[in-house]
Amino acid sequence: MYHYTLSQWLFFFYFYCFFGWCFESTYVSICQKKLVNRGFIRGPFLPLYGSGAIMMLLVSSPMKGNLVGIYIAGCIGATVLEYVTGVVMEALFKVRYWDYSHKKLNFQGQICLESTLCWGLLTILMTQFIHKPVEHIAMLIPHKVLLLVVAVISLYFIADFVTSFQVAMDLRDILVKAEQAKQELERMQKRLDVLIAVANDEREAKKEKRLERREELVGTIEEAFAQLREALPASELLKEKREEILELRDRFIGNKRVGEEKEQSFIHNFIKRNMLKGNPTMTSHKFHDTLEELKKSASEYRRKR
Structure with a gap:
C-alpha cells in the first residue's frame, strides 16, 4: 500500500490533472487543427485524470508485481469512475462532455470497450513508469514547501472549479x-x-x-x-x-x-x-x-x- 501524507496525495492529484490537460489539449488541438484549452474548468487541469490517477494507484496497490492484475484493476476501476462521472455530469448539466455513442461496444455512450482497454494500459504505464519519478520529486520537496504549494494550487483550483460549475449551470x-x-x-x-x-x-x-x-x-x-x-x-x-x-x-x-x-x-x-x-x-x-x-x-x- 502507498503511505503518503495528505499534501502528497494532493500534489499527485494536481500533477496528474495537469498531465491529463496537456495530453487532452494536445490531442484535441491536433484533431481540431487549432489550439484548444480542453476541459471542464478553464485552468490547466482535467480533474477526471487526477481522480483517475489516484484511483489507479489505489486499486493497483494490492496487485504490485502482477501486471495482469494491475491491468484488470485499472480497466475496471477507471471505467467505473468514467461512467459515474459522466452520468452525474449529464444529470447535473444536461450535456455530455464526452460521448462514445459512435464507438462500437459502448454503453449508454458514457463508456466503451476501447476506452476501457486504454485505461488498463494507462494504469500499467502510470504505475510502472510515470509515477515513480513523480513520487521521487514529491519526496524531495520539503514538507512545508509542499504544503504551501498545494495550498496555493488548491485555492486556485477551487475558485476555478466554482466559476466553471456556475458557467455549466448557466x-x-x-x-x-x-x-x-x-x-x-x-x-x-x-x-x-x-x-x-x-x-x-x-x-x-x-x-x-x-x-x-x-x-x-x-x-x-x-x-x-x-x-x-x-x-x-x-x-x-x-x-x-x-x-x-x-x-x-x-x-x-x-x-x-x-x-x-x-x-x-x-x-x-x-x-x-x-x-x-x-x-x-x-x-x-x-x-x-x-x-x-x-x-x-x-x-x-x-x-x-
Whole structure:
C-alpha cells in the first residue's frame, strides 16, 4: 500500500490533472487543427485524470508485481469512475462532455470497450513508469514547501472549479429554457395554423409540419402573423379572435427577446464562450439542436472579433 501524507496525495492529484490537460489539449488541438484549452474548468487541469490517477494507484496497490492484475484493476476501476462521472455530469448539466455513442461496444455512450482497454494500459504505464519519478520529486520537496504549494494550487483550483460549475449551470439553464420556449412556439404555431385556416374559410387546418430548429419555428410564426394581419380586416371570424391574436403576438415577441438576450449574454462572456470552445465534442441528446446553435453562434462571434 502507498503511505503518503495528505499534501502528497494532493500534489499527485494536481500533477496528474495537469498531465491529463496537456495530453487532452494536445490531442484535441491536433484533431481540431487549432489550439484548444480542453476541459471542464478553464485552468490547466482535467480533474477526471487526477481522480483517475489516484484511483489507479489505489486499486493497483494490492496487485504490485502482477501486471495482469494491475491491468484488470485499472480497466475496471477507471471505467467505473468514467461512467459515474459522466452520468452525474449529464444529470447535473444536461450535456455530455464526452460521448462514445459512435464507438462500437459502448454503453449508454458514457463508456466503451476501447476506452476501457486504454485505461488498463494507462494504469500499467502510470504505475510502472510515470509515477515513480513523480513520487521521487514529491519526496524531495520539503514538507512545508509542499504544503504551501498545494495550498496555493488548491485555492486556485477551487475558485476555478466554482466559476466553471456556475458557467455549466448557466448553460444548462439556457438549454432547458430554450427547449421550453421551443415547445411554446410549437403550441403557438398549431394555434396560428387554426386561425389561418379560419381566415381562409377552410374546414381543416393545414397538415402539421414538424420543425426541428427553433429558427424555422420563429420564421414560420412570423409568416403566420403576417398572414393574419392581412386577413384580419376582411374576416369577421378573425375579428372575434383579435384579442387572442394580439396576446399570442405579445407572448411571441417577449419570449423571443428574452431568449435572444440570454444567449447573447452567454456568448459575449469570455469564460462562458470558452467553455464551448474548450469542449468541441460536448453534446446533448435532449437539447442537441439548441446546443449546436449556441456553439455556432459562439464560433461566429469569435470570428467577427
